[in-house]
Amino acid sequence: MTEGAVALQEAMEDAAATHPRPHLRRAWRSLDGWWDFAACDAEDPEDVTYTGRIQVPYAPQTSASGLQAPLDLSVTTLWYRTRVSPSPAEVPARHERLLLHFGAVDWSAEVYVNGTFAARHEGGYTPFTVDVSRAARQGPFEISLRAVDDHSDMAMPRGKQDWREPHAIWYPPTSGIWRSVWTEKVHRQHIESLRWTPDLARFELVALATLAHAPLPGTRVRIEVFDGPQVLADTDTLVTGQHMTVPLRLPDPGVDDARNGFLWTPDHPKLLGTRVTLSVDDEVVDQTEGYAALRSxxxxxxxxxxxxxxxxxxxxxxxxxxxxxxxxxxxxxxxxxxxxxxxxxxxxxxxxxxxxxxxxxxxxxxxxxxxxxxxxxxxxxxxxxxxxxxxxxxxxxxxxxxxxxxxxxxxxxxxxxxxxxxxxxxxxxxxxxxxxxxxxxxxxxxxxxxxxxxxxxxxxxxxxxxxxxxxxxxxxxxxxxxxxxxxxxxxxxxxxxxxxxxxxxxxxxxxxxxxxxxxxxxxxxxxxxxxxxxxxxxxxxxxxxxxxxxxxxxxxxxxxxxxxxxxxxxxxxxxxxxxxxxxxxxxxxxxxxxxGEPYDPANPLWYSKRWRGQRNP
Missing domain, CATH: 3.20.20.80 (Glycosidases)
Structure with missing residues (x-):
């Protein structure tokens, strides 16, 4: 592999490593940092008096949050507030949207934009998205979030979070924002979700894509699969529905030994780069990058x-x-x-x-x-x-x-x-x-x-x-x-x-x-x-x-x-x-x-012979 190809591959990997959504990457902006914070039972943002500051995305039970006093177990309601000033490039036009993403908020979350209710989500471990386009078009805007987490609620999917002081195999609880908050600007018509499914028997990858809206006439999607700089598959498809399934047949060498070079295993973690481009009447309206892998x-x-x-x-x-x-x-x-x-x-x-x-x-x-x-x-x-x-x-x-x-x-x-x-x-x-x-x-x-x-x-x-x-x-x-x-x-x-x-x-x-x-x-x-x-x-x-x-x-x-x-x-x-x-x-x-084998100091990470030396993790 040439130095240029190696640099390209490393750039793709670095982008995937830092992006909060590795399989569907676009330009994004982190909102992590110091937010206003209050632990109070208020139900509306206008009733909250913010008494401190917290470092998002760290839970208030942690020292990394920056809070001076530990959060008492009896506290169930938390309020967060920050102000977002979109750059000129981030302000969405009428045909664009600015999306606000929360990586995880434990347990239930209510989001307010400029004091107006915008969204609600339940579930302390999964992400959710809020459309803040209208506020962003007006200039700087305020985000408030109310998080409610009742540690005594045993019907809540909590995992190892304790319902009292940590004991035995249970650990301190986590409340409020505990994963990154970020924004991205997209076209109104964009790829909302993308799933890659490998089909090893057919030696192909299947892309299952969902658009944000029903397609306009002339909408097409181009999907490319790469091995480093080499294009393995490239298909351009007319989009006739909001949900689409696109199979991409990869070049099958037929012989197992050659095939194995394309397959993912823990000791041979082969990833293939992907790019998905959405266009309407030959005008590109969305492009995302990611990766996929072949394995069964x-x-x-x-x-x-x-x-x-x-x-x-x-x-x-x-x-x-x-x-x-x-x-x-x-x-x-x-x-x-x-x-x-x-x-x-x-x-x-x-x-x-x-x-x-x-x-x-x-x-x-x-x-x-x-x-x-x-x-x-x-x-x-x-x-x-x-x-x-x-x-x-x-x-x-x-x-x-x-x-x-x-x-x-x-x-x-x-x-x-x-x-x-x-x-x-x-x-x-x-x-x-x-x-x-x-x-x-x-x-x-x-x-x-x-x-x-x-x-x-x-x-x-x-x-x-x-x-x-x-x-x-x-x-x-x-x-x-x-x-x-x-x-x-x-x-x-x-x-x-x-x-x-x-x-x-x-x-x-x-x-x-x-x-x-x-x-x-x-x-x-x-x-x-x-x-x-x-x-x-x-x-x-x-x-x-x-x-x-x-x-x-x-x-x-x-x-x-x-x-x-x-x-x-x-x-x-x-x-x-x-x-x-x-x-x-x-x-x-x-x-x-x-x-169950002798240790090899030349291979301390236990990779296969085929993989060894191809990467420097």
Missing amino acids: VEARGRRFLLNSIPHPLRMALHQGYWEDSGMTGDDRRYREDVLLARRLGFNGLRLHQKIEDPRFVYWCDRLGLALWVDLPSAYAFTPTSIERLTRTWLEVLRLYASHPSVVVWVPFNESWGLPDIPREPAQQDAQRALYALTRTLDSTRLVSGSDGWEQVVSDVYTLHDYIQDPETLLLRYGSKAAVEENIERLWPGGREQGLGGFAPGDRPVILSEFGGTSWVPVGEDGWGYGVVRDTLTFTGRVEGLLTAADRAILGKGIHGYCYTQLTDTYQEMNGLAGMDRMPKGDVQRLSSAVR
């Missing part, structure tokens, strides 16, 4: 298959919290976590009880990690909780649809929110319903119906077991017969693994939570499933558990695992690294145990 996911013969090849999953649990900023990260921190996982030998992460920023998922796409994505749980079973879970899940499915790293959806974890599922048919139906909804909307990925136990329906058979003795772990999961006996004889976690006769059958068995060993120095307190007091003992214990899990894969008892966990998270100190991301044990020994 399936389960067969008790194996997890990636691109039709058995691909044992060696994952770590990722909570996604930082000591100073809570759930809010940035590009440097996202990249750091992904590289930490790869240095430790893992080829995947389970995003546990949190919906990550799409920029984090971009780094998993680019640097190579397979992802399981949890829906943050509610803890009550009510019509309201199921409605909220379903709405949030639908938004998550759309948000992550084009990311090749996402391979498994997890709508329920350990029956959280389904407390009486062994006895209550309605709760069993809820598990079936979200499984069926997920499979209906996305047949290209697998679904773990209720991860860990009390499974009614699932594409994978998952188990959670925090036994601290490596030999016992191997005895339980080292062969197919051992797994079947363990399921029947011993219920890990004290719960029945499958309900109504649900058994592994042809599904891959995944030990999707195990380990959990904490290193807590003498004289300090910390929570974990097993506690050791020095680093040598820690490395030995964890190495033994990882080696046992690897031997269980070789013995065909399981076809993957997820170690708890990548980093410490507040009082839960069972990470392989501290909350500061510094590894606790010997990285070479641990990564070798994860991979």
